[in-house]
Amino acid sequence: MFKPAYTATVKLSDLRLGTAHALVAQSIGSELPLRADTPLRYLQNLIDGLCELSLKDPLTGLPNRRHLRSVLESEIDRVARSGEAALLLMLDIDHFKRVNDVHGHLAGDMVLQSVAHTLESCLRPMDTVARYGGEEFAVILPACQFGFGRVVAERVRRAIESTPVRISPTLTLNVTVSIGGAFALQWIRSTAPLWIDRADAELYKAKQGGRNRISIEEQPDSTVSAEEKSLLFGPLYTPSGWGDLPPPLDTPTGSAF
Numbered sequence: 001m002f003k004p005a006y007t008a009t010v011k012l013s014d015l016r017l018g019t020a021h022a023l024v025a026q027s028i029g030s031e032l033p034l035r036a037d038t039p040l041r042y043l044q045n046l047i048d049g050l051c052e053l054s055l056k057d058p059l060t061g062l063p064n065r066r067h068l069r070s071v072l073e074s075e076i077d078r079v080a081r082s083g084e085a086a087l088l089l090m091l092d093i094d095h096f097k098r099v100n101d102v103h104g105h106l107a108g109d110m111v112l113q114s115v116a117h118t119l120e121s122c123l124r125p126m127d128t129v130a131r132y133g134g135e136e137f138a139v140i141l142p143a144c145q146f147g148f149g150r151v152v153a154e155r156v157r158r159a160i161e162s163t164p165v166r167i168s169p170t171l172t173l174n175v176t177v178s179i180g181g182a183f184a185l186q187w188i189r190s191t192a193p194l195w196i197d198r199a200d201a202e203l204y205k206a207k208q209g210g211r212n213r214i215s216i217e218e219q220p221d222s223t224v225s226a227e228e229k230s231l232l233f234g235p236l237y238t239p240s241g242w243g244d245l246p247p248p249l250d251t252p253t254g255s256a257f
Contacts, residue, residue, distance in 0.1 A: 024049030060116035068130035072192040096135035176212035
């Protein structure tokens with residue numbers, strides 16, 4: 001943790017905190033959480049509020065891409081160490097541009113908020129739902145076995161399809177999404193961009209296939225091949241060349257030396 005080389009006394013009145021205070025208060029809907037009995041506590045509350053604000057999408061209230069990237073990296077690390085399955089879903093609202101063009105951007109915002117709320121309501125608390133950008137969302141499902149990936153994605157697709165968005169007393173829009181999914185590579189330390197690219201490739205297949213459907217990547221083979229095993233446990237290189245591994249010390253056939 002970074003520690004300053006010196007400690008200086010700072011007066012809050014010398015800092016321009018008005019905008020930061022207003023942003024945090026607006027995001028939480030109240031100034032009460034910012035109130036504190038000491039200037040230090042107030043400043044800490046303000047910093048915590050700004051950090052949380054920087055990880056949120058202002059329209060939907062979902063985690064944003066910055067937060068998603070952090071969770072992806074953490075999940076990749078967990079899967080690489082434990083070998084447990086994890087699924088990444090990428091969702092795209094079908095024909096969203098038409099909503100904005102025909103009904104206006106306010107209607108588009110209401111559609112985005114509705115989809116975000118539906119996603120949060122039909123997934124587990126341990127799952128991460130984020131707005132990836134535009135009309136695209138991402139969902140990280142830790143501890144999701146391969147046999148359940150398509151089931152979960154289909155449940156999400158149906159939930160959104162069966163939730164009409166009421167724009168006004170005279171206008172209700174039916175919304176659908178296309179979904180692509182890819183599992184993290186077990187026992188392999190991949191990268192967040194590669195995982196996203198694989199899920200995006202499946203999303204493209206779903207959209208090319210007619211939209212309002214899902215496409216989940218086949219289970220990746222992360223097992224060790226026979227060739228890899230031979231490299232791990234095969235001939236041993238010695239100064240005299242490649243040869244067989246020496247027998248264990250406790251074998252009756254001889255010594256390892």
